[in-house]
Amino acid sequence: MSNNSTPNDQDFGKMILGELDVPDNSDSIESDPDAPPANLPPIPTPSEMAGAGAEYTEGDAGFTLPVITYHNRAELYHLMTSLVGDEERALSHLYRQGRTMVRVDGEGAAPLVADSLAAEIEKCMTTVKRSTKGEPIVDLFPLPVAKLLASGPHLCEHIRELAGVSGVPMFRQDGTMVTEDGYDEATRYVLATDAGLDFDVAPEPTELEVHRAVQLVLEPIQKFPFVSDADRNAWIGMALTPMLRFIAPGPYKLGLIEAHQAGSGKSFLASMLAELHGGQVHAEMPSEDAEMRKTVTSVLQEKGGVIVFDNVDGKVSSPVLAGLLTSARWSARLLGKNSSVTLTNDRMWVATGNNIVIDGDMARRVLRCVIDPGMPNPELREFDFNPVDWIVANRSAYLSALGVLIRAWVVKGKVLGSSPGSDSYATWRKTLDGILECVGISGGFDPQENRIQLGASDAEWGTFLEAARRALGDTTWKMSELVEVIGKEGDGGVDLELLPGQLAAKYDPWKTGGFTKSLGRWAMHRDGKWVGNVKLEGAGMDRTGRKRWTIVKREAA
Numbered sequence: 001m002s003n004n005s006t007p008n009d010q011d012f013g014k015m016i017l018g019e020l021d022v023p024d025n026s027d028s029i030e031s032d033p034d035a036p037p038a039n040l041p042p043i044p045t046p047s048e049m050a051g052a053g054a055e056y057t058e059g060d061a062g063f064t065l066p067v068i069t070y071h072n073r074a075e076l077y078h079l080m081t082s083l084v085g086d087e088e089r090a091l092s093h094l095y096r097q098g099r100t101m102v103r104v105d106g107e108g109a110a111p112l113v114a115d116s117l118a119a120e121i122e123k124c125m126t127t128v129k130r131s132t133k134g135e136p137i138v139d140l141f142p143l144p145v146a147k148l149l150a151s152g153p154h155l156c157e158h159i160r161e162l163a164g165v166s167g168v169p170m171f172r173q174d175g176t177m178v179t180e181d182g183y184d185e186a187t188r189y190v191l192a193t194d195a196g197l198d199f200d201v202a203p204e205p206t207e208l209e210v211h212r213a214v215q216l217v218l219e220p221i222q223k224f225p226f227v228s229d230a231d232r233n234a235w236i237g238m239a240l241t242p243m244l245r246f247i248a249p250g251p252y253k254l255g256l257i258e259a260h261q262a263g264s265g266k267s268f269l270a271s272m273l274a275e276l277h278g279g280q281v282h283a284e285m286p287s288e289d290a291e292m293r294k295t296v297t298s299v300l301q302e303k304g305g306v307i308v309f310d311n312v313d314g315k316v317s318s319p320v321l322a323g324l325l326t327s328a329r330w331s332a333r334l335l336g337k338n339s340s341v342t343l344t345n346d347r348m349w350v351a352t353g354n355n356i357v358i359d360g361d362m363a364r365r366v367l368r369c370v371i372d373p374g375m376p377n378p379e380l381r382e383f384d385f386n387p388v389d390w391i392v393a394n395r396s397a398y399l400s401a402l403g404v405l406i407r408a409w410v411v412k413g414k415v416l417g418s419s420p421g422s423d424s425y426a427t428w429r430k431t432l433d434g435i436l437e438c439v440g441i442s443g444g445f446d447p448q449e450n451r452i453q454l455g456a457s458d459a460e461w462g463t464f465l466e467a468a469r470r471a472l473g474d475t476t477w478k479m480s481e482l483v484e485v486i487g488k489e490g491d492g493g494v495d496l497e498l499l500p501g502q503l504a505a506k507y508d509p510w511k512t513g514g515f516t517k518s519l520g521r522w523a524m525h526r527d528g529k530w531v532g533n534v535k536l537e538g539a540g541m542d543r544t545g546r547k548r549w550t551i552v553k554r555e556a557a
Helices: 009-017 046-051 073-081 114-124 143-151 207-221 229-244 266-277 289-300 319-324 360-365 387-393 395-411 426-438 456-472 479-485 512-524
Strands: 055-057 067-070 094-097 100-104 109-111 126-130 136-138 164-166 182-184 189-191 254-259 280-282 306-309 329-333 340-344 348-354 366-370 534-541 547-553
Touching (some): 067 073, 073 143, 094 109, 094 340, 100 114, 114 143, 207 229, 207 387, 207 395, 229 254, 229 266, 229 348, 229 366, 229 395, 266 306, 266 348, 266 387, 266 395, 289 319, 289 340, 319 360, 360 366, 387 395, 395 426, 456 479, 456 547, 479 512, 479 547
Parallel strands (some): 067 126, 164 189, 254 348, 254 366, 280 306, 306 348
Antiparallel strands (some): 055 067, 094 100, 100 109, 126 136, 329 340, 534 547
C-alpha cells in the first residue's frame, strides 16, 4: 500500500486482486504450508472499499448541502451505490423503472442518463475531491461515475422499484387507501398530490355520507344532455378509473365523449376530467404513428391520470392507439437518448369529437359517452355556472366523494356488477358496474346496447356480404365469379354502391383482373371473421388450385 494512509487507484486494484503485501509469519506458526497466513485480511467488500476513503457527511461545516468526499472514482462509485435512492439520504427521490433510473418530482417521473444524473447529484450534494496531498477541492460530480450509476440502477443497494406516480389518492388491491404523499411499498407508486388537496374519506362511510357523495358526484353534470343514464355513467366511470388502478388494473377502453354538432359540451366534460386528475388536454390526436408514440411515452412519465385528445376529426383508427388500449405495459425508446423505458399503462385515455367514425378493431375498445342537446346552435345556451371552474374550486370535495363511493363498495364486499363480457376489460367494467349499483346510481356501466358493435369498414363489409349472399346463394364460388355479379342489375347482382370504400376506389369494370386480386387479398384478411350475422370463409380448392369461397349466415336469435 502507498505511504499515504488513504488508498489510491492502484491500491484498490491490488485489494481486488488479493495482491496486498502481507508480513510473512509462516516461520512462527505451525500449519499447513499451503494454507494462507492466519493474519491475511479478507478481500474488502465494495462498501468497505468506499469507506476506506470516500465519505458522505450531512451538514458539513461551511456547506449547506450534504458533502461527498473522495480520492478516486472507484471509491466514489461504490459510495454512491449505497447512497442513490436511500430514503434517509439526499437522493431519496431517485428510483428505478426496470433498468432505467428516474427522478420523481411534483410532475411525475423523468428518466436520467449520465449528464442529467450528474446534474441532479450536483443539485443535492457538494462534491469534494481530495488531492494526492489530502487537500480538499470542490469539484463537479464526475460524468464517468454518473454514467456507471445510470446504466446500472439495479446495482444500487437501496434504490426502490417505481411502478408510477399519481397525483390523486388511490385504492390498493385490498381496498385500503393510499392518502399519504410519498412511496407506497404495496403498490410501488409515489403519491404526489398538489398543494392544498384534502382527501377526506371515512374507512366505513355511513349511508348518509354515501347519499351526500352521490349527490355531489352528480351535481356538476346534471345539466349535460346525456342521451341515456349509461352515457352519464360512462363519464362517472372515467372519473373513478384513475383511483381504481390497483383494484381494476388497466388497460382501459378509450373514453369517447361525442355529440352530433359543435357547442354541445364535449370539451367541458373532458376538461372536467383533466382538471380533476391533473391530466393533460391535447388540442388534437397525433395522426402519425411516430408522433403518437412520443406523446404516449411522454404522458406515461407524468402523474396525470386522465389524458384528453380534444376535437378529434373524422376517423379513429390508429394502430398505435389500438395497441395501447390492450397493453398493460408500454415500452419505447426515450426521445433523444440511446435507452428505452417500460411504463405501466394505467391511464384513462379520452377523446372528444362530433360524429366520430370508429374503424376496425377500435370498435370494441371504446367506451361511449354521448350527449345531444336536441337543438340547433347549442352553443347559444346559457348556464348559471361553469362546470370546469366548479371542479377546480371543489376538487378536494369531489375526489373525496368519488372515494366514498369506492370505499362504500369495498366495505360491502366488493361485489362485481353483471355487465356482460369476458374480454380484457371485463374486470374494470364489472368493478365500475358494481360500484354504481352499490351506491344506487342506475343505468349500468358500458352495457351491451351502448357499445359500438362494428367498426365502420366492418359494417360496410357486412352489408356487402349480405348482398353477395343474396346474389350467389349458399353455394361455393371463385372470387372471379363474385366480381362478375358486382354492378349487375337485378336479384342476381350486387350494387356497386355497396362495395366497401377502399375496394370501391379500386374497381374498374373494364379491368377486373387487378380488382379480383385486391378483393382476394381483402377476403384473405377477413376469412372466418363474423361481421354481424355473416362471415366469408374458405371452401377449399377447385381442380385448378384456385380457392373457393362461401358466405355463411347465422340466423339472429
